[in-house]
Amino acid sequence: MLNTLLKNDCVHLFVDHNKNIFNIEILSSDYNSDQKKELIDYINNFWIFVQASEQKYHIIINVHNLGLCHIGIFDEIIKLLKLLEPIFVNHQHSSCLI
Secondary structure, eight states: OEEEEEESSSEEEEEETTTTEEEEEEOOSOOOHHHHHHHHHHHHHHHHHHHHTTOOEEEEEEOTTSOGGGOHHHHHHHHHHHHTHHHHHHHEEEEEEO
C-alpha cells in the first residue's frame, strides 16, 4: 500500500508500508523556503514516527530530476539525515541514492 505524505511541484514523499520503504523523490530544484521547510519537517516527523512505533524502513532518495548545479535541496536533506542518524541505527534497514 502506497501512501503519499507530501506532493507538490518540487517533491514527492511517499511510503510503501507493505515493503517498509520511505521514498523521497525530488522533482524540481525550483523550491522556495516554505517548501524546503515543509519537506524537512515531513522527513523528520516520519522518522520520529518510525522510531516511536518500533519499526524499520528502507529509504530511497531519488534526485534523478536534478541537474548537478541544483543540488542545494539535496545538501539540506543530507544535513537532516546526519541529525537523524541515532534513529537510523535501530530503525533503518538501508538507504539508496538514485
